[in-house]
Structures are given as structure tokens and as C-alpha cells.
Amino acid sequence: MIYSRILFYLALFASLSCFSQEGIAVYSDYLSDNYYLIHPSMAGAAKCDKIRLTIRNQWSGEKDAPALQTLSYNARFNERSAGGIIVYNDRNGYHSQKGAKLTYAHHIMFSRDEVALNQLSFGINASMVQSHLDETTFLESGIADPIIFGNIQNASYFNFDLGASYNFLDMYAHFTVKNALDTKRNLYTDFESGNLRKYILSGGYISGDLDRILWEPSIMFQFIERTKEKTIDLNLKAYRNFSEGMVWGGLSYRRGLDGSKAAENVSKQRLQYITPLIGFNYKKFMFAYTYSAVAGNIKFDNGAYHQITLGINLSCRKERYDCRCPAVN
DSSP: OOOHHHHHHHHHHHHHHHHOSSSSSOOOOGGGTGGGGOOGTTOOOOSSSEEEEEEOOOOOTTOOOOOEEEEEEEOOOOSSSEEEEEEEEEETEEEEEEEEEEEEEEEESSSSSSSSSEEEEEEEEEEEEEEEEETTTTTTTTTOTTHHHHEEEEEEEEEEEEEEEETTTTEEEEEEEESSOOOOOSOOOOOOOOOOEEEEEEEEOEEEESEEEEEEEEEEEEEEEOOOEEEEEEEEEEEETTTTEEEEEEEEEESOOOOSSSSSOOOOOOOEEEEEEEEETTTTTTEEEEEEEOOSOOOOOSSSSSEEEEEESOOOOSSSSSSOOOTOO
């Protein structure tokens, strides 16, 4: 039993090491008024240009625990064209990566006026990632290994994300293909797969009274092509408007649709975590905080995941869309 569990943990962390380096990992930060971070077609889709800074820490209290910082800016250039940029720094133990994404988005408005929202959008990211693996302490035991060089290994790669969004009044839907190209990195071994493609489908609907509380149920589905991993997010947010802005909060539940068994007499273990979030918009500023707690029997420790998002809205157009649509209004 114990050897089966050890093998299971080793396989789990090997999988995380190999496939976490796909660019920016998809957490729950998109729910903090930050859909552009995962869907390039949302660049410039809103009535304001947006700057967003996210700071995320996992496994609080653990040495060299995973940490991620992102800074993004997206803006509308004219009636149909928009663009954006994302820069990020991701650290996970001995591995780290830095990267940037440049975005172009094209928006097609089907409505007859500028306040009735009926918009189809397409977007593309060109991304460059530089990965680092610090092996300087790997040989301290004195045991030689032919695949360990004992220095800092670097690898860079280039890729594309492609996406489409449809915003119609109080409804929205997004579809994105991340890492569309096969890209060899050879950071760990010469046999790494170049297939890092991930498919993301999300959508939601907003209802309620603009002068009282708005409710937004939404869903997101992810599929990793090479490993066939599937996850689903079930989300519910509530908004309350006031004279100078908005207060909002919500709950997200993520669950893996696949499972792994440590032994024959042990039930399948699935990824699952719960994320409450809270935030507010005041004039042109926004703030959000999310707290994720891992559920289930398989987890590194009881330390939670904390994330803060800070934002500024700039160059807002005077006329707002006539809809219940906080993400674009």
C-alpha cells in the first residue's frame, strides 16, 4: 500500500512539473473582472481600457511554494480593432518561467446602435516564454546522474493562443485554444512532447435588478489534449451597484472529471477546490481577493491559495451598454 501511494505522489508531481509550464496557468482569477487573461478575444471588448495586476501565492508557509504575478493591459484602438499585452512571472520550486503575450482582437458589432450589445469578437495571442530549471543543488548528495548538469538550464519557446467571444445583452460565451502550435522545449529531457494545447470553453448569464442585486451563474470547461485531462468550474457571483461603483462576491467550485487510483482498494482521487471571492469597483479602481482551499484526500498540505487583483479602468466611453453585463460595461 505505502509503495503504491509513493508511486502515485511521484506520478502526480511529475505530471504537474511537465505540464504546468504551458504559459499562464488557469486559476480562478478570470472571475476578478479579468477574462482577458485567458481569452484573447476579450481584449478591448469592454467600454474601458483595463489594467490588471494579480499576485498569487500557494501553500502558504512552505519554502519555495508556487507563486505567480501577472500584469495586463488591454484597450480598444478604434471601432473594431483592439490589442493588449500580458507579462508574467511564475515560480514553482526549482522551476520558474517568465513570459509575455501580445494580443490583437477584432470586434464585430451586429446591433444598430452603440448601446445594444450584440458583439462577436476574435483574438490571437503571440506568446514568448523563457523557462529556467535550477539544478545547482541537485548533486549535493554526491550521486551522479547523466541527465543532471548541476547548473541552471534555460529554454525558450514561442506559441499562439486563438479565441472567439460572443457577448449578447446579458449572455456571453468564450472559446480559446491555448498553445496552438507544437513546440519542443527539451528542458527536462530530449523526449518532451511539444503538444501543450489546452481548450477552454466558458459561458454565463446575468439576471436580476440593476438597482438591487445581479446574479451571474457561469461555467468553464478545460481540456488538455495530450493528457486528456478535463476539469470544470461551476461559478456563482452576485453584484450590488451603488452611486460610485459596485460591490461583488461569489463562489467557484473546480472539479477534475478524471481520477487516479493509488491502489485497487482505494477510490479514485480527483482534483477539487473551492474558491470564495470578494471585490469592489470604486470609480476607476477595482480590488479583488480570492481564497482557494483544496478538497479531497490528496493534497500537499492544508495551506490555502491566496490571490489579490488590483485594477484601473481608463479611457471609458461615455455611453454604456444597455444590459446587465459587468464584464464589458
